[in-house]
Amino acid sequence: MSSLPTTQQVALGAGASIALYWLWNYLNTWNRAPYPPGPVPLPLLGNILDMPTTLLPVGFADFGKKYGPLTFIQVPGSKILVINSYEAASDLLDKRGSLYADRPRMVMMGELVGVEGGTPLKHYGHGWKLQRKFLRQALSANAIRNNYAELLHRNWTQYLMGALNDPENLLTDLSRMLGKTVIEFAYGRDHDAEGNDYLERLRHVQQLIAKVTFGYVVDLAPFLKHLPSWLPGMKFKRDAAGWKAETDETRNLLFSQAIKDSDDSEADAQPSYTVNALNEFRASGQEVSETDDTMEAIKQSGFSFYAAGAETTDSTFRSFLLAMTLYPEVQAAAHAEIDRVIGRDRMPTFEDRSNTPYITALIQESLRWNPAGPIGVPHRLIEDDVYEGYFIPKGTTVFPSIWYAGISRNPKYYTDPSSFKPERFLEGAEPVLDPRQFVFGFGRRICPGNELAIQSVWIGMALTLWAFEIKPVGDDPALHSDLGRFTLDSVR
Numbered sequence: 001m002s003s004l005p006t007t008q009q010v011a012l013g014a015g016a017s018i019a020l021y022w023l024w025n026y027l028n029t030w031n032r033a034p035y036p037p038g039p040v041p042l043p044l045l046g047n048i049l050d051m052p053t054t055l056l057p058v059g060f061a062d063f064g065k066k067y068g069p070l071t072f073i074q075v076p077g078s079k080i081l082v083i084n085s086y087e088a089a090s091d092l093l094d095k096r097g098s099l100y101a102d103r104p105r106m107v108m109m110g111e112l113v114g115v116e117g118g119t120p121l122k123h124y125g126h127g128w129k130l131q132r133k134f135l136r137q138a139l140s141a142n143a144i145r146n147n148y149a150e151l152l153h154r155n156w157t158q159y160l161m162g163a164l165n166d167p168e169n170l171l172t173d174l175s176r177m178l179g180k181t182v183i184e185f186a187y188g189r190d191h192d193a194e195g196n197d198y199l200e201r202l203r204h205v206q207q208l209i210a211k212v213t214f215g216y217v218v219d220l221a222p223f224l225k226h227l228p229s230w231l232p233g234m235k236f237k238r239d240a241a242g243w244k245a246e247t248d249e250t251r252n253l254l255f256s257q258a259i260k261d262s263d264d265s266e267a268d269a270q271p272s273y274t275v276n277a278l279n280e281f282r283a284s285g286q287e288v289s290e291t292d293d294t295m296e297a298i299k300q301s302g303f304s305f306y307a308a309g310a311e312t313t314d315s316t317f318r319s320f321l322l323a324m325t326l327y328p329e330v331q332a333a334a335h336a337e338i339d340r341v342i343g344r345d346r347m348p349t350f351e352d353r354s355n356t357p358y359i360t361a362l363i364q365e366s367l368r369w370n371p372a373g374p375i376g377v378p379h380r381l382i383e384d385d386v387y388e389g390y391f392i393p394k395g396t397t398v399f400p401s402i403w404y405a406g407i408s409r410n411p412k413y414y415t416d417p418s419s420f421k422p423e424r425f426l427e428g429a430e431p432v433l434d435p436r437q438f439v440f441g442f443g444r445r446i447c448p449g450n451e452l453a454i455q456s457v458w459i460g461m462a463l464t465l466w467a468f469e470i471k472p473v474g475d476d477p478a479l480h481s482d483l484g485r486f487t488l489d490s491v492r
């Protein structure tokens with residue numbers, strides 16, 4: 001007698017599972033508000049087939065067009081809320097900030113490769129609060145103006161001098177300079193006496209992180225991380241162990257040098273976030289021990305600068321350069337302001353900032369037109385919540401979809417949203433939503449580097465416009481549509 005089930009038995013078993021699934025779902029939901037709208041989940045698979053397969057920001061914005069400000073998606077292991085409206089994002093993430101202040105679990109990147117201790121992925125709690133305390137002090141507008149204006153001015157000037165001699169590498173040099181700037185800001189140096197090039201090391205770590213952000217089954221089935229790495233199919237665990245070792249080594253190397261620099265008042269390092277924080281720690285009379293919570297907070301937050309601050313500032317400045325090629329009349333207006341306020345006999349300095357409303361509007365429009373983080377960084381809901389009659393369960397991963405139809409290109413907030421028009425932010429214009437209220441994120445997790453970014457971009461724009469006229473080389477039709485620009489490497 002065969003022990004294999006018959007087709008009828010299989011069909012019966014499958015039917016019973018589906019019925020049980022629906023019953024379980026029903027019992028779970030009968031006495032509470034419904035989930036926000038979204039595609040109907042399939043048994044077991046949930047909405048996995050509804051997830052965008054290529055560009056997440058475009059797919060998320062499309063959800064907004066179909067389901068409105070809130071879209072609820074269920075995939076195995078996660079519940080996801082996509083927010084496509086400024087009001088809803090601010091109501092939930094700003095006004096109920098403490099409820100939405102956690103980060104979702106990222107098993108491959110966070111736990112196995114080990115970057116979950118850094119500020120952007122750190123779970124809400126004591127360690128994260130300590131990191132934010134140091135960041136808040138060091139990254140205030142005044143602290144940047146007083147301690148780092150010279151660094152920003154010098155690096156931007158050197159970059160633009162280089163651009164005169166080697167315009168072909170304008171964009172690669174821009175990324176290098178901005179990377180080097182946040183590294184110098186974090187550590188006071190970009191290499192050590194042993195010849196370690198910090199930029200090369202951090203770029204390598206960043207490439208590893210990019211590789212492990214999406215696409216690993218262990219993020220859907222976290223129990224896999226406990227299986228032995230010699231088992232077939234566990235290559236991801238062996239890879240992760242190697243990548244973790246490389247990441248840890250770089251983090252330790254940079255931090256040990258910062259400790260040496262803080263020990264040695266004669267060291268050749270410039271003032272920096274990590275060394276200043278270490279000095280402050282010593283000044284409070286405490287022993288420098290690498291196992292201390294505060295030391296860990298300084299180490300991890302300093303190490304977050306490159307990952308969080310280099311590409312984002314780069315992307316914003318590239319949007320500005322692109323806009324200058326596509327909108328010569330905007331560039332002419334900016335040149336006119338530079339000529340009027342600064343003239344040709346001296347270079348712009350930070351002292352000029354308050355007299356340049358057009359450049360400030362250029363920054364706002366560059367941030368709005370192509371936000372560096374089109375779906376922000378996801379938050380995680382700490383307790384069950386109810387909003388506008390919808391139930392949002394504890395543990396939900398929340399994405400603010402700030403680009404495209406969500407907020408920054410939504411005609412509800414901006415007329416003619418695809419056009420680059422700094423005038424919309426000038427005094428006397430109809431008041432509009434300031435993009436600084438959403439491109440830097442929301443609530444307790446709001447970007448602590450926003451002032452550094454804005455001051456860096458301001459001096460970069462002022463010096464570039466003072467020294468150059470920016471013109472396009474050829475024309476790519478893709479540059480004339482929102483989606484075309486979005487998918488071009490030169491923009492992002």
Ligand code: HEM
Nearest residue numbers: 119120308309312313372373377440441442445447449453
């Ligand atoms: C134009 C440039 C920048 C943009 C558009 C940007 C945007 C963002 C966004 C959207 C977030 C997530 C906020 C949230 O979860 O709601 C974030 C977090 C963060 N940013 Fe920035 N950022 C920029 C520059 C910088 C710079 C220069 C630094 C340097 C220190 C920096 C450091 C951080 C850190 C450490 C976090 C993690 C905060 C946390 O999770 O508590 N950012 N940024």
